[in-house]
Amino acid sequence: MDRKKKHQGLWKRIYRCRQLYLLVIPGMITVFIFHYIPICGLQMAFRNFKASKGIWGSDWVGLKYFIQFINYPYFEKIMINTIRISLYSLMTFPAPIIFSIMLNELRSNKVRRVSQMITYAPHFVSTVVVCSMTILFLEKDGVINLIAQFFGREPENLIANPAAFAPVYAITDLWSGLGWGTIIYLATLAGVSMELIEAAKIDGAGRMQIIWHVQLPHLKPTIVTLFILRMGSLISVGFEKVFLLQNSLNKETSSVISTYVYEVGIENHQYSYSSAIGLFNNLINIVLIVIANFVSKRVAEVSLW
Amino acid sequence: MRAETKRKWKRYTLFDLINTVLVVLITLIIIYPLYFCIIASFSDVKEVVQGRTMLWIKGFTVDSYRYVLQESQLWVGYRNTIFYTLFGTLYNLVLTIPVAYVLTKKYLPFRGTISWYFFITMYFSGGMIPTYMLIKDLGLINNPLVLVIGSGVSCYNMIVTRQYFATSIPQDIYEAAYIDGSSELRCFLKIAIPLAKPIIAVMALYYGVSHWNSYYNALLYIRDKEFQPLQLVLRSILISNQLALNSLENSDADTVSYLMHRANVAQGMKYAIVFIASAPLLIAYPFLQKNFTKGIMIGSVKG
Numbered sequence: 001m002d003r004k005k006k007h008q009g010l011w012k013r014i015y016r017c018r019q020l021y022l023l024v025i026p027g028m029i030t031v032f033i034f035h036y037i038p039i040c041g042l043q044m045a046f047r048n049f050k051a052s053k054g055i056w057g058s059d060w061v062g063l064k065y066f067i068q069f070i071n072y073p074y075f076e077k078i079m080i081n082t083i084r085i086s087l088y089s090l091m092t093f094p095a096p097i098i099f100s101i102m103l104n105e106l107r108s109n110k111v112r113r114v115s116q117m118i119t120y121a122p123h124f125v126s127t128v129v130v131c132s133m134t135i136l137f138l139e140k141d142g143v144i145n146l147i148a149q150f151f152g153r154e155p156e157n158l159i160a161n162p163a164a165f166a167p168v169y170a171i172t173d174l175w176s177g178l179g180w181g182t183i184i185y186l187a188t189l190a191g192v193s194m195e196l197i198e199a200a201k202i203d204g205a206g207r208m209q210i211i212w213h214v215q216l217p218h219l220k221p222t223i224v225t226l227f228i229l230r231m232g233s234l235i236s237v238g239f240e241k242v243f244l245l246q247n248s249l250n251k252e253t254s255s256v257i258s259t260y261v262y263e264v265g266i267e268n269h270q271y272s273y274s275s276a277i278g279l280f281n282n283l284i285n286i287v288l289i290v291i292a293n294f295v296s297k298r299v300a301e302v303s304l305w
Numbered sequence: 306m307r308a309e310t311k312r313k314w315k316r317y318t319l320f321d322l323i324n325t326v327l328v329v330l331i332t333l334i335i336i337y338p339l340y341f342c343i344i345a346s347f348s349d350v351k352e353v354v355q356g357r358t359m360l361w362i363k364g365f366t367v368d369s370y371r372y373v374l375q376e377s378q379l380w381v382g383y384r385n386t387i388f389y390t391l392f393g394t395l396y397n398l399v400l401t402i403p404v405a406y407v408l409t410k411k412y413l414p415f416r417g418t419i420s421w422y423f424f425i426t427m428y429f430s431g432g433m434i435p436t437y438m439l440i441k442d443l444g445l446i447n448n449p450l451v452l453v454i455g456s457g458v459s460c461y462n463m464i465v466t467r468q469y470f471a472t473s474i475p476q477d478i479y480e481a482a483y484i485d486g487s488s489e490l491r492c493f494l495k496i497a498i499p500l501a502k503p504i505i506a507v508m509a510l511y512y513g514v515s516h517w518n519s520y521y522n523a524l525l526y527i528r529d530k531e532f533q534p535l536q537l538v539l540r541s542i543l544i545s546n547q548l549a550l551n552s553l554e555n556s557d558a559d560t561v562s563y564l565m566h567r568a569n570v571a572q573g574m575k576y577a578i579v580f581i582a583s584a585p586l587l588i589a590y591p592f593l594q595k596n597f598t599k600g601i602m603i604g605s606v607k608g
Binding site for chain 2: 017232244
């Protein structure tokens, strides 16, 4: 029976699955329209796009727009800003790991449940509201300055301070993501075998030693996988939050690749140039994720593919 | 019995004490910003800016909420977002669930190719501008439809759903149905869908929250105020300071005290709006928490 199936013609097998194809086709069509057509549209980056000629009819200009971006006087600044914000945000990466271990070590289930419920909540607060709250709190008469004044510091509008931008960004990331980020680690920690812990206890291991030698190694594959994925977005600081927190006073440090693409493309209608910048960014992301995957395959024997 | 309680006490070490205190502290720090917005929205603004409402309401008033009620644009946004969320989520589900189901069928020719067709979208996309051009060519700029059909299939959600179909529903069920002469379509509709109710609920929540909270698509594609979703309205009110404050317009304009009053009212309203905008999800979420975390758990199982 099985052998017979294998020898059936491909067409026959396809015909047998026709209803399955029918189910998958609507999804494939929408993905084609909203993902693959824009990918084809990326050729705009190599053409001098003219609305009258359309994407396929405009003249080829090669790498002109990529070179234009690299020669742009603020190129370096934008890259540095992007990487700085990214690195600050990357510093929050270990926080959910540590917090999940702390939650896992709690003796009281009640405290754990309440703490989980509360710390997950910010995940459901929209980016717009998070940024609005940030701005409200950082204003001169905002709550942060009230606390700072209590400790004898001069009030200052922090959102207008370029030096504060990256740290503020990272802190809002931490606020929205700390609790939510623990879910996956807690699920993994639940899989640590009790026997292993008991054995460690009998060998005289303390609590910290058990965490270090039993639980962290158990978390390693999850940590590495999430880290690789994170590397893929090292150069792409999300547009939404930066755009919302940006103002003319902090622009010096808050102008990143994605907001520059918006400025050039949507506001100034330079479609080819902005497509080139977007593609440049996307390619760097892919290179980074491939490198991170390669390194972790070698070093930690964990990889995405 | 006594020995046991004694042992329990002994096990509650300094480590536990420090750990518990730290967890409680972190939890309090995380809840505080939301808590502050709520008490500030019910307090007299003059007290808020003086820092007298750090812990509890001072000068209780519902003025802020009274002004917010008159902010008609906010309610237009609310209405639109409910509409976009309902129809958008439905659209997402109708597309995602069948794809996820089909991709579990090992005997399907070109299964791998079709899977990669979806996976690629996670790593590579056309980006902001080519997508914008497409939407423009489709004539969807400033068309509310774009916020319903714009997102389609999220690859991550599709993978999570596929994982559920592959691991939580025994494949033998289908075999039995095929032998009874059921078609593939019938198997999907009559067997898979009823068994997949839990994951459909999870996906509805995931897609629903992302529709409720999204503003990026609307920022790019929607111009008219009457089509704006809640998040975009919030942005113009909270971040760009575009409050209508029609109710104040008639009083003696231009005087300094009027401007001061206006600024104060605006400040108080912002806290109230933060609360009103976040309340639906924050109130609903504790009841649905299990579903959300379940989604992450399923997604994290390698397959």
